[in-house]
Amino acid sequence: RKEVEQDPGPFNVPEGATVAFNCTYSNSASQSFFWYRQDCRKEPKLLMSVYSSGNEDGRFTAQLNRASQYISLLIRDSKLSDSATYLCVVNIGGYGGATNKLIFGTGTLLAVQP
Amino acid sequence: SAVISQKPSRDICQRGTSLTIQCQVDSQVTMMFWYRQQPGQSLTLIATANQGSEATYESGFVIDKFPISRPNLTFSTLTVSNMSPEDSSIYLCSVGGQGALRDNEQFFGPGTRLTVL
Numbered sequence: 001r002k003e004v005e006q007d008p009g010p011f012n013v014p015e016g017a018t019v020a021f022n023c024t025y026s027n028s029a030s031q032s033f034f035w036y037r038q039d040c041r042k043e044p045k046l047l048m049s050v051y052s053s054g055n056e057d058g059r060f061t062a063q064l065n066r067a068s069q070y071i072s073l074l075i076r077d078s079k080l081s082d083s084a085t086y087l088c089v090v091n092i093g094g095y096g097g098a099t100n101k102l103i104f105g106t107g108t109l110l111a112v113q114p
Numbered sequence: 115s116a117v118i119s120q121k122p123s124r125d126i127c128q129r130g131t132s133l134t135i136q137c138q139v140d141s142q143v144t145m146m147f148w149y150r151q152q153p154g155q156s157l158t159l160i161a162t163a164n165q166g167s168e169a170t171y172e173s174g175f176v177i178d179k180f181p182i183s184r185p186n187l188t189f190s191t192l193t194v195s196n197m198s199p200e201d202s203s204i205y206l207c208s209v210g211g212q213g214a215l216r217d218n219e220q221f222f223g224p225g226t227r228l229t230v231l
Contacts, residue, residue, distance in 0.1 A: 031218070032218040032219075034219065041227075042224070042225075043206055043222040043223060043224050043225050044157065044206075044222050045222070046219055046220075046221065049219060087156060087157075091218040100145050100147075100162070100210055100218055100220075101159060101162075101172075102147075102157075102159065102208075102220055103159075104156040104157045104158075105156060106155070106156045107156055
């Protein structure tokens, strides 16, 4: 079983749609969680850290369910510029520790259509 | 976040040769890492570059193949040795976030796109 699993997509949605990505992780000791965005031929860029209480940043909402080891990302009112690969990322190192290891999912491709 | 640069941005190399990739950060950072992203794949951690000591390698990666230097808190190099076509990949360095709340975030350099013929 992969340590971080995502639906690879592609998700083809019209502009203005709401789209949700899901991710599961296998290491129950994981402490911190992230969504990164990667555009074609570019490096991954941190989109959001995901906190236990869930968090929102504009059109983006991230949720964490530790009991189910499940992370989600919701994008409202999709824009053409949201087209990218979204990477679910888990840090198994915990906060403030010497270990700081990111495990990446394979990514979910989003294509927002005009 | 820190500004991270990598050199070269891309290269095409012959099999059997070696390439050294440089990663420069505009501020001192505690944690630096090297990742590989093979075509169509996600990122895989190669090693953690430790300042003043040997790098910590992940399973499947060894020092003889991927020697790493970290002479100070702003610079690291990754060498891909005795290259084969299977080493064709994007190599990315990253740095750990600064500050108590951002310890576990990482920020990536632009990557080095390597093609081995």
